Amino acid sequence: MGAAMASRLLSAGYSLTIFVRNPSKALPLQSKGATLVNSLHDVARSSDVVFTMVGNPQDVRSVVLENNGILSGLNPGAVLVDTTSSHPTLAREIFKAARDKDCWAVDAPVSGGDIGARDGKLAIFAAGDGGVVEWLSRLFEVMGKHTYMGEAGCGQSCKIANQIVVGANLMGLSEGLVFAEKAGLDVRKWKESVRGGAAGSMVMELFGQRMIEKDFRPGGFAEYMVKDMGMGVDVVEESEDERVAVLPGAALGKQMFSAMVANGDGKFGTQGLISVIERINGK
Incomplete structure (x- = not known):
């Protein structure tokens, strides 16, 4: 997803400096005019706005806050935009750290997937x-439609709620397809x-045909749904706040996606959830 978002910024005429942990993945963007640099610090020093798209909250902490991370090189007045699905508490921590450096951070x-x-x-939340x-x-208009959700961390809370709904839709669609097949329907x-x-749903439009065809190529990894839904469930488990x-x-959805990971299918796309329902039904 990050590569596709970067490609759209290039196509819109913006100058783009990039860093990737695996340089071979940068070749398509370089061919379109992106400049590859050797460190996160170098990206930050040469940019007015830095977008990040990584896997997990610990990755976000690493690339943003640790030594020689993005904040170490960000110029005063510059903006960090983290598009990763991460934790609201971390987003608030990054916002404060950025303000301490006279910079800005947006979660x-x-x-929408790949x-x-x-x-x-x-x-965009x-x-x-x-x-x-x-x-x-x-910049957001190049990539989609953004909604302002409120103070730092609210974007991440919105995404967690979004994933709870997406996970429930994927589970329902998986069970509907398996039931229809068992009932002898086309x-x-x-x-x-x-x-x-x-x-009908956007999940059905995006993933229904892929699920029927057993096309589990990832737009987003199933293992990330364990993380995303888990952040919502873990808040309940870790808090005594009645609110x-x-x-x-969501707890059941997390278990189902965890089963995908246990089956060795964590790198499948999220639409691969149907494989868990099929396994339960002996297929």
Whole structure:
């Protein structure tokens, strides 16, 4: 997703400096005009705005806050935009660290998968200083549609809630497809018959055909859903705050995606959840 987002910025005419942990992955972007540098510090020093898209909160902490990370090289007034699905508490910590350096930080996780990133149709959940988010709006418009969610950390909370809904939709779609097949229905015809009714969803549009065809190539890794849904569930498990919601569906969804990982399928796309339902049913 990060590569597709970067490609759209290049196509829109922006100058782009990049760092990737595996330099071979930078070749397509270099061919479009991106400049590859040797460190995160160098990216920050040469940029007014730095976007990050990595895997987990610990990756975010590493690339942003540790020695020679992005904040070490960010110029006064520059902006860090983290599009990773990460933890709200970490987003608030990064925001404070950036302000201590006279910089800005925005947590702006995205939803829409690889197709949304490629087509510039991502949903972007932006949080931090409202004026800074507005200043970034032209960049966000290249990648999708942004919504200002509030103070630092609110973007990440929005993404966690988004993933709870996506996970529930994937589980329902998986069970619907397996049931339809067991009942002797043509699953393609079933999908077409229900997509325009109450059962239809963006998840069905993005992943339904892939699930039928057993195309589990990743737009986002299934193992990341364990992380994303887990952040919502863990808040419940770790807090005594009565305002925290109890999430039985999210807990079950986390278990189902954890089963994918246990089966060795954590690098499949999230649509591979149907494989767990099929295994339970002896297929």
